[in-house]
Amino acid sequence: MLPPECRSYEDLVRDFAWDIPARFNIGVAICDAWAERDPGREALVYAQEDGDTVNYSYGDLKRLSNRLANLLAARGVRPGDRVGVLMPQRPETAFAHIAALKLGAITIPLFTLFGEEALEYRLNDSGAKAVITDFSGAEKLEKIRSRLPALTTIFCADGECPGAEDLAAHMAGHEETFKPFDTGPDDPAIIIYTSGTTGQPKGALHGHRVLLGHLPGVEMSHDFLGQKGDRIWTPADWAWIGGLLDVLMPALYLGVPVVACRFRKFTSEAAFRLLQDQKIRNTFLPPTALKMMRQIADPEQRWELNLRSVASGGETLGEELIDWGRKTFGLTINEFYGQTECNMVVSSCSRLMEARPGVMGKPVPGHRVSIVSDAGEELAEGTHGNIAVSRPDPVMFLGYWNNSQATERKFAGDWLLTGDTGLRDEDGWIRFIGRDDDVITSSGYRIGPGEIEDCLIRHPAVAMAGVVGKPDARRTEIVKAYVVLKGGIEPSDELAEEIAAFVKTRLAAHEYPREIDFVDTLPLTTTGKVIRRDLRARAEREQ
Numbered sequence: 001m002l003p004p005e006c007r008s009y010e011d012l013v014r015d016f017a018w019d020i021p022a023r024f025n026i027g028v029a030i031c032d033a034w035a036e037r038d039p040g041r042e043a044l045v046y047a048q049e050d051g052d053t054v055n056y057s058y059g060d061l062k063r064l065s066n067r068l069a070n071l072l073a074a075r076g077v078r079p080g081d082r083v084g085v086l087m088p089q090r091p092e093t094a095f096a097h098i099a100a101l102k103l104g105a106i107t108i109p110l111f112t113l114f115g116e117e118a119l120e121y122r123l124n125d126s127g128a129k130a131v132i133t134d135f136s137g138a139e140k141l142e143k144i145r146s147r148l149p150a151l152t153t154i155f156c157a158d159g160e161c162p163g164a165e166d167l168a169a170h171m172a173g174h175e176e177t178f179k180p181f182d183t184g185p186d187d188p189a190i191i192i193y194t195s196g197t198t199g200q201p202k203g204a205l206h207g208h209r210v211l212l213g214h215l216p217g218v219e220m221s222h223d224f225l226g227q228k229g230d231r232i233w234t235p236a237d238w239a240w241i242g243g244l245l246d247v248l249m250p251a252l253y254l255g256v257p258v259v260a261c262r263f264r265k266f267t268s269e270a271a272f273r274l275l276q277d278q279k280i281r282n283t284f285l286p287p288t289a290l291k292m293m294r295q296i297a298d299p300e301q302r303w304e305l306n307l308r309s310v311a312s313g314g315e316t317l318g319e320e321l322i323d324w325g326r327k328t329f330g331l332t333i334n335e336f337y338g339q340t341e342c343n344m345v346v347s348s349c350s351r352l353m354e355a356r357p358g359v360m361g362k363p364v365p366g367h368r369v370s371i372v373s374d375a376g377e378e379l380a381e382g383t384h385g386n387i388a389v390s391r392p393d394p395v396m397f398l399g400y401w402n403n404s405q406a407t408e409r410k411f412a413g414d415w416l417l418t419g420d421t422g423l424r425d426e427d428g429w430i431r432f433i434g435r436d437d438d439v440i441t442s443s444g445y446r447i448g449p450g451e452i453e454d455c456l457i458r459h460p461a462v463a464m465a466g467v468v469g470k471p472d473a474r475r476t477e478i479v480k481a482y483v484v485l486k487g488g489i490e491p492s493d494e495l496a497e498e499i500a501a502f503v504k505t506r507l508a509a510h511e512y513p514r515e516i517d518f519v520d521t522l523p524l525t526t527t528g529k530v531i532r533r534d535l536r537a538r539a540e541r542e543q
Contacts, residue, residue: 079104104181213395217344318454376412
C-alpha cells in the first residue's frame with residue numbers, strides 16, 4: 001500500500017518500490033487472504049433496485065467461490081482454460097471471477113449489452129470452455145451455441161433455462177474447501193476485449209500481477225484508498241477494466257467493502273440516492289455520469305453525501321466539472337488515465353497536489369510515462385507526441401490473445417504506445433490531447449477536441465457535446481460540434497451562434513466550432529465515451 005502519511009508527490013515517488021511476490025493469485029489475494037484473517041469482515045454489499053440489500057463477508061465469498069471452483073473442475077475446466085463471465089454487477093459475478101482464478105483458469109469479462117455477434121466473436125476467439133451468466137445472457141447464448149464448439153458448459157445464476165443449468169443448484173452439491181492452483185504473477189489471468197478504430201476487438205491478456213500493478217493508481221486516485229470507513233461503488237460495469245480492476249478487485253484486496261448496484265437505466269437521481277443510502281465514501285464516476293449528474297439542480301441540498309474521494313477517468317475533466325464537483329461533493333475529483341492494455345498509469349491526488357483542470361495528472365509511482373515520437377524517442381517538454389509507457393511494468397498486458405502481430409505494433413522499442421497523444425510540462429504533468437485520430441488539423445493548428453467539449457458544456461444551455469474535425473478544402477478541417485441541449489431548451493440558429501461565440505471568446509479564434517448541429521443523443525461507447533469516429537463519419541457525409 002502507498003503510505004497515506006506521505007506529504008508530497010515527490011516523497012511518494014522517491015520511496016516507492018514494487019513488491020511482486022514469486023507466487024501470486026488474484027482470487028486468493030482478494031478473497032481467501034482476508035477470509036483466513038477475518039472471515040466475518042464485510043466484503044460485498046448487493047444493493048438491489050427494489051431496495052433489498054444483501055451483505056457478503058469474505059468468509060461467504062470464499063465458501064461460494066470454492067464451491068464454484070470445485071464445480072468447474074468437475075466439468076473439466078483446467079488451469080489455462082477460459083471461463084466467460086456474462087453478468088452485471090451482482091455477487092455471482094464477483095465469486096465467478098474468484099473461483100475461476102483460484103482454479104488457474106483465465107476469466108473473460110463480458111458486457112451484458114453485447115449482442116449475439118459480439119459474444120460469438122469473443123467466445124470463439126478465446127475458445128471459452130464455460131460461461132457463467134443470467135437469464136438474459138443465456139437466451140443470447142442459446143441462439144449461438146451451435147457455433148461455439150469449445151463451449152461445453154453454461155451455468156445460469158437465475159436458475160435453469162434452455163441451454164443453461166442452474167448455477168446455485170449445482171454448486172450446492174460441492175465442497176466448501178478448495179486448494180487454489182499455484183500461479184505466478186506472469187501466469188495468464190484475465191482477457192479483456194478492447195475495440196479499436198479498425199478491425200475486430202483484440203483480447204488484452206493480463207497476468208495475475210495486473211492487480212498489483214493497479215494498486216498504486218487506485219490508491220492515489222482515491223486519496224489513499226483503504227482508510228477506515230472506506231466503502232466504494234461505481235456505475236461502471238464490472239465487465240470493463242474500469243469496474244473490474246479499478247474498483248472491484250483492488251477494493252477487495254485492500255479490505256474495502258464494495259457496493260454492487262447496476263441500475264437497469266442509469267439516472268442521476270438514482271445515483272445520488274445510492275451514494276446517500278449506502279453511505280458511500282469512495283466512488284469512481286466516469287465523465288459521462290458526472291455530466292448527467294451535473295444537470296441536477298443543487299443536489300447537495302437534496303441528498304446527504306459523505307464522500308471522501310471521487311475519481312474519474314476515460315475523458316479529460318475540465319474546469320466546469322472540477323468546480324461542480326467541489327460544490328456538490330465538497331472535494332476535488334481526482335482524474336486518472338490508462339487503457340485496457342496498461343491502466344492507471346497517470347493520476348492526480350488532491351491530498352498531494354492541486355488539480356489542474358484539463359491536465360490529467362502525474363505518472364503514478366512505479367510507472368514510467370512519457371511523450372515519445374512514433375519511433376519511440378522521448379520528446380522535449382511541451383512537445384506534442386504519443387503518450388507512452390515503458391516496459392517492463394506489472395500493470396502492462398502480456399500481449400493480445402492469438403495476435404502477436406498486433407502486440408508487436410503496440411510497441412516502439414520498449415515503449416508501449418497508448419494511441420493517445422499529449423504533452424508533458426516542465427513539472428511533469430501530462431496533458432491528454434486526444435486519440436491520435438481525434439486530433440483536428442485546421443489551418444495548420446493541431447486542436448484537441450476535449451478542451452472545446454469542456455468549454456461547450458459550460459454554456460448554460462448545453463448538456464453534452466461531441467467535437468470532431470470536418471473536412472474542409474481551405475482549412476483541411478473545421479471544428480464541428482454536435483450538441484445535446486438541456487431539457488426545455490429549443491434549438492435555433494441564434495442559439496448556435498451564441499454558443500459558437502461563447503467558445504470563441506473563452507478559448508481561441510481558431511478553436512471555436514464553425515458548425516454546430518443540435519442532436520438528441522450522442523453515440524457513446526459502453527463505458528460512456530463519445531464515439532468520435534461515428535461523428536467524424538457523419539461530418540464527412542454532410543459534405
